[in-house]
Amino acid sequence: MVELEILEALDGLQWLRSGEEVARRFGISQPTVSRSCRKALDTFELTMERIDGEWELVGDATFLQLEREVHQMARWLGHRPLRLEATYWSAPSLNQVLPHDYLLGLSNIVGVKRNFQLLRERIVDFWIAGLPDLPTDNEPELTAVVLSRMPVFFTCAPDHPLASQEQLTYDDIAAYPTLALRQGDYPEVEQALKAIGLWSDGSRMTRYRRDRWEGRAESELVIGYGTPLSLQVAGGNLVQLPLQLPFESGEALVFRKEFALHPRVKELLEHLSTWLQQLATEIPEIKVTLQQPVSFTYAQTE
């Protein structure tokens, strides 16, 4: 019902939030973004509202969703790049190896909900998610392939009282405020940390900002969490404490089940495997679970 570039503007705003980013990622001018977006909204008889910083559609989006399905099919057929969202710690190195027919988003979305929504609504084709929070039975349309694993440990500022301790228990950590996000952002992480009395000091953040995460651990004596990869990307002068969290993190590729057997999934998995093998040589704590040549089963998360 609308041209690819028209819906791109609307989807782009939902995904990347600002006209500036849409213009940059899709190679069009900002006036074109807003003109195209308006045309898409008019065609589908919708309006758009900013709620909590995210653009939400108002109205009956039935036909928009039907049309998105066609446009997604067009992307998978190669008419346009496939859209990929990642974690803030994976995006910088991933961006260097990603083939040109993939478009990487800002990779700063906090919480699984928005990412699942973008996949469900066919705005984004892939999400490189951080373990352990993967699609559950509540997301029957989505599936995941686990790519790698890595430990998660506690972090703090160098002058924090715990920084000098050689041995730590969860009780030691629980004596201090610990970073937390909004309820439900990462259900698995939240549950695991609450079980040991952590996850107490909430940060209201819908898109990742270093000053509100690693920055707070640095400046406010709050205990944070990190992985070898996140510390490399955004750790600054945070100290890694000698205690690991009771779960592992790592990367997983999340996408709609209907594409499970699509050649482009296989192709992307091969790229991701190469990328992670490379990372693993630099950071030995990263264990690549997806070996090359790619021969995996989708049963991993089912």
Add this chain to the structure above:
Amino acid sequence: MVSIDCLAALDYLLWLRTGRRAADHLGVSQPTISRNTRHCTELFNIRVVKKGGEWEVLGNHALLDAERRVHQRYRWDHHAPLRLDGHDWMADNLQGFQPSGWIKGNVDYRDHTRPLALIKGGIIDAWLCSDPDRPEDPGLTAWQLSRSRIDLVVRHGHPLLELGDHLSLDNLGHYPLMPLPEGAPAALEQGLRSAGLASSWDRAATIGPSPRPGQVATEDLTMAIASPLTGPLQASDMVRLPISLPLEQADLLVVRSEFAHHPRTASLIEQLLAHLRTVAAGLEGITVFDQALLCTPGATPAATAAAGAR
């Protein structure tokens, strides 16, 4: 991926066969049809070629088909004109019938392959045909509008007419039956054969040699099939044989199953029934139903018709 108007240009061309008819029915110019068609073929990376009088889409048209489904749903739900066509049998009956909200096509199909492809692909929205020729496709739903007798008609002076009341089914096998249209009512033909008609007849044999002087031309001896509503009887010098065949036919409206209970299907059915009642007024051997009957997949037309009679 394309505007409603743009895809409509391609679809009207595929449906109505000529750019001129597409332009007329859409109320745009022929250059617009051809420009929009070209845009579609380039965007969807397909080619359209004319084969045997009909346009055929070449290349991988999965994306085009997907987009078309969205447009079809949109026009059903947004009061945009819908597309109706029918079998050649219906042409006379449908003359002057212009249902509101619908655009009527050429109504000149002699076979079912093409119109079935059009309706399954969502290029047209509704298809009128007759049982026993109902499409057995789970994606399609048929509504039965009427039932009628099937007649045999012959020219005036045909030897069978001389038999009068003594005419029986056994007498019929000796005379050729006008071939049914190519590809048309296979089930009808089968029904005629199982009724003992044309048992020793095949299509090729009906085209006999030219008559020598003093002989009767084969065509003068040929019987033809008609219904109380179809053209041959009304328009020609032919007359109905006074015999009843163990066969019935029914007028059916076929739509894609997702639209079977759409209010716009109901509205079309209502308009069709009203029209058929007018056409059938005063005619014997035809019953136009008060309400259309949903045909159950797999059920025989006779069973459906019997249900209608109840």
